[in-house]
Amino acid sequence: MRSVTSKQVTDWWTTSISDIEPGVIRLRGYPVEDLIRGASFVQTIWAMVRGDLPTDEQARLLEKALVAAVDHGPQAPSIAAARMAATCGVGLHGAMSTGVGLLGDVHGGAGQQCVELLTAIADEVAAAAPEDGDRDRLPDVVADHLAACKAQGRYVPGFGHRFHPRDPRRTPLLEAVHAAVAAGTVPGRHLAVAEEIERQLGQGRARPVPMNIDGATAVVYAELGFAPELARGLFILSRSVGILAHSWEEQQSGRRIKGPIPPPLLPTYAGAAHRPVAEPDGTDD
Incomplete structure (x- = not known):
């Protein structure tokens, strides 16, 4: 079995974004205490993805x-899904991840x-x-x-x-x-x-x-x-941000298992009509 050197371990997640050591946090080279004192959240977003401050x-x-x-109301699928998830006991993190997970090629x-x-x-x-x-x-x-x-x-x-x-x-x-x-x-x-x-x-x-x-x-x-x-x-x-706000609001409502349409309404059924299932004849093979 090939041995792994300490450098191979520390190089495993090599990054130019965050420099962390005991007592030190630098993001893109900027000490976090300086960012806290002098940079806005938007400036920090820019620095994190672009490498320097705007x-x-x-x-x-x-x-x-x-x-x-930020938001476009509960009719947006990501918001609606997050709100439904919030009534299903998955917690705020689960509701938010449900909403964010819908932001794909078509919606988002x-x-x-x-x-x-x-x-x-x-x-x-x-x-x-x-x-x-x-x-x-x-x-x-x-x-x-x-x-x-x-x-x-x-x-x-x-x-x-x-x-x-x-x-x-x-x-x-x-x-x-x-x-x-x-x-x-x-x-x-x-x-x-x-x-x-x-x-x-x-x-x-x-x-x-x-x-x-x-x-x-x-x-x-x-x-x-x-x-x-x-x-x-x-x-x-x-x-x-909108997903967070809607998830929290729905969670505070106390409703449980809130579906996509209010009861007693049900989705339109377009499948086969009632069909009986033949009972076993009781004989063994």
């Missing part, structure tokens, strides 16, 4: 996106998908052939991507909402990004792409198809330079 302007923009996605993943779309378009525009000169390639590239989505039967992530004609979170977030562009905090490439998508989606329609929370926060995360998958992680971090 500027005040970057932190303010990130905070707006995190605030915007559109922000990541939108960052990927905005980045693909922005990169394609930036890589336009020199012979295009000063011609604005953005409308053509957006049109091509929207046509591809339509041809493949895919929806455009981050736009439209099944409940809100106009998502109330869109405008304040985009206002903040515009202000950040004007201040030189972010470049504005992804913002321009998102607004062009929104413009083209609304052409020829009686009702516009504005950005939703996923699209607006995707603009923020993309402009701040977060990787697409981190956009989903940050959304989950934000929505966990």
Whole structure:
């Protein structure tokens, strides 16, 4: 049996995030006591996932996106599931993990998908052939991507909402990004792409198809330079606050085993009609 050296043991979980030893806690090199005294929670989130502290302007923009996605009521599957779990005796941690576990590609993943779309378009525009000169390639590239989505039967992530004609979170977030562009905090490439998508989606329609929370926060995360998958992680971090609040509220209600619909209502049954089961004839093989 091969022996294991102490260095192999200590290298097993090598990390550049946390430096822990007796009496010392450093996160990304920053002593935790200094972070406690001088950094906000949002600044610490940035430092943990990006490696250094953000500027005040970057932190303010990130905070707006995190605030915007905190909650969307019990009709959201993640919140509903967490509330049901809270009535089943699993404790607050179990209720929260149930809700967070539902934040997958369909419910919770559109922000990541939108960052990927905005980045693909922005990169394609930036890589336009020199012979295009000063011609604005953005409308053509957006049109091509929207046509591809339509041809493949895919929806455009981050736009439209099944409940809100106009998502109330869109405008304040985009206002903040515009202000950040004007201040030189972010470049504005992804913002321009998102607004062009929104413009083209609304052409020829009686009702516009504005950005939703996923699209607006995707603009923020993309402009701040977060990787697409981190956009989903940050959304989950934000929505966990709402899941916590709803789980706690439901737990305090005292209700037990609260199902998805109130009794005496039952789900519609669409299976076979009543069928008898033949009784054994009593003979042995």
